[in-house]
Amino acid sequence: MKEKIVAKFTEIYGRAPTVVTRAPGRIEFIGNHTDYNGGIVLGASIDRGIAVAVAPRDDAQRRFASDYSGATPKIVAVGGGKPQRQDGDDAWTNYPLGIIDSFPAFNLTPPEGFDYLAVSDLPVGSGLSSSAAIELASALAFLAITDQAPSREEVVKLARHAENNFVGVPCGILDQGVSGFGKKDHLVFIDCRALTFDTVPLPPDTHFWVFNTHTKHALADGLYEARHTECMDAAKTLGVELLVDGTIEALEAARPKLNESVYRRAKHVIEEIERVRQTVEALKRGDLAEVGKLITASHRSSQHLFENSTPELDFLVDQLTGILDVYGARLTGGGFGGAVMAMTNGRFDEKAADLVADAYRQRFQERPEVLHMQTGDGASVL
Numbered sequence: 001m002k003e004k005i006v007a008k009f010t011e012i013y014g015r016a017p018t019v020v021t022r023a024p025g026r027i028e029f030i031g032n033h034t035d036y037n038g039g040i041v042l043g044a045s046i047d048r049g050i051a052v053a054v055a056p057r058d059d060a061q062r063r064f065a066s067d068y069s070g071a072t073p074k075i076v077a078v079g080g081g082k083p084q085r086q087d088g089d090d091a092w093t094n095y096p097l098g099i100i101d102s103f104p105a106f107n108l109t110p111p112e113g114f115d116y117l118a119v120s121d122l123p124v125g126s127g128l129s130s131s132a133a134i135e136l137a138s139a140l141a142f143l144a145i146t147d148q149a150p151s152r153e154e155v156v157k158l159a160r161h162a163e164n165n166f167v168g169v170p171c172g173i174l175d176q177g178v179s180g181f182g183k184k185d186h187l188v189f190i191d192c193r194a195l196t197f198d199t200v201p202l203p204p205d206t207h208f209w210v211f212n213t214h215t216k217h218a219l220a221d222g223l224y225e226a227r228h229t230e231c232m233d234a235a236k237t238l239g240v241e242l243l244v245d246g247t248i249e250a251l252e253a254a255r256p257k258l259n260e261s262v263y264r265r266a267k268h269v270i271e272e273i274e275r276v277r278q279t280v281e282a283l284k285r286g287d288l289a290e291v292g293k294l295i296t297a298s299h300r301s302s303q304h305l306f307e308n309s310t311p312e313l314d315f316l317v318d319q320l321t322g323i324l325d326v327y328g329a330r331l332t333g334g335g336f337g338g339a340v341m342a343m344t345n346g347r348f349d350e351k352a353a354d355l356v357a358d359a360y361r362q363r364f365q366e367r368p369e370v371l372h373m374q375t376g377d378g379a380s381v382l
């Protein structure tokens with residue numbers, strides 16, 4: 001990827017970049033809607049990502065280009081100083097601009113003028129967090145040209161700050177945490193309340209297949225918000241600040257005071273947090289069969305208790321979990337549409353994936369997008 005981006009940068013700007021960085025996309029492995037409940041989550045950094053090349057300029061002009069804006073990238077030039085939000089075709093520059101805008105909040109000095117290029121092999125909007133990848137890669141590049149080296153925790157928080165405040169997407173810490181702390185043949189474990197990051201080994205021959213339905217429930221945003229409210233209501237009734245401090249015993253005791261759907265949302269979250277713990281234990285024993293069972297149990301809980309699955313996602317999970325080479329399958333991300341990921345051994349192949357995609361098309365007319373990946377390293381300077 002480095003040679004390709006250096007060549008492209010030189011072609012566009014007529015000189016070589018001084019720094020090249022890269023950050024991966026991610027898969028939510030297990031831990032569904034646990035983040036805002038103060039819980040824990042496991043994510044996988046994948047072997048696809050976004051590379052960023054930068055060279056400082058003598059003037060204050062900031063010039064951006066990306067393969068995202070077509071085969072012959074258009075150069076978007078903006079002035080120095082505090083970044084202004086961009087609209088329309090140039091809106092993608094809000095990701096790197098958001099990073100620059102967030103520098104002062106982390107006591108960092110923003111870069112002035114530079115030339116910038118992003119090159120990606122990560123599909124956009126497939127639930128793999130291309131946004132976190134471009135944020136992390138941009139952050140490392142801007143830090144390199146300004147000779148600043150905050151801790152990796154700070155870089156991850158900076159990237160999230162940019163997405164929350166400048167881009168305006170209220171995401172949790174999973175996307176940036178996994179892209180920032182990822183490691184090949186590992187999963188990233190995040191404690192969302194303490195904001196601490198760790199890695200857990202994953203056997204090298206583990207594969208991921210993502211089936212993206214490209215469906216989204218018309219009310220997805222409102223439903224997400226409603227789930228959030230139900231979780232906070234349940235916590236209040238249990239007398240805890242966040243559901244991470246709730247127990248199944250306390251929930252059962254409080255059941256008469258809870259309406260049925262609030263009870264079910266809380267049961268999902270409390271049990272899901274426990275499933276993440278059990279997944280870490282099973283991974284330490286190298287017991288992938290057990291990990292697979294936990295993944296599928298997570299989906300069933302989404303389906304029946306949290307009710308953030310859809311017939312499309314359930315269909316994919318039903319198909320996938322009937323296949324010998326699949327350890328487990330679950331919806332990945334917020335739900336109410338989107339994608340299912342399957343964890344498989346190395347024998348599961350394109351042919352097997354095609355059969356699943358064909359069955360899906362027979363049932364729902366559209367063919368899902370199928371992506372195969374393994375784990376890959378986290379954000380770094382190349």
Ligand code: ADP
Nearest residue numbers: 066068092118120124125126127128129130131
């Ligand atoms: P995702 O699930 O992929 O993170 P988002 O909507 O959060 O979806 O982020 C996608 C946005 O990230 C794109 O609309 C674009 O603005 C930006 N982006 C992703 N990849 C690139 C790229 N290669 N170059 C420029 N911008 C990109």
Ligand code: MG
Nearest residue numbers: 129130131132
């Ligand atoms: Mg995103």
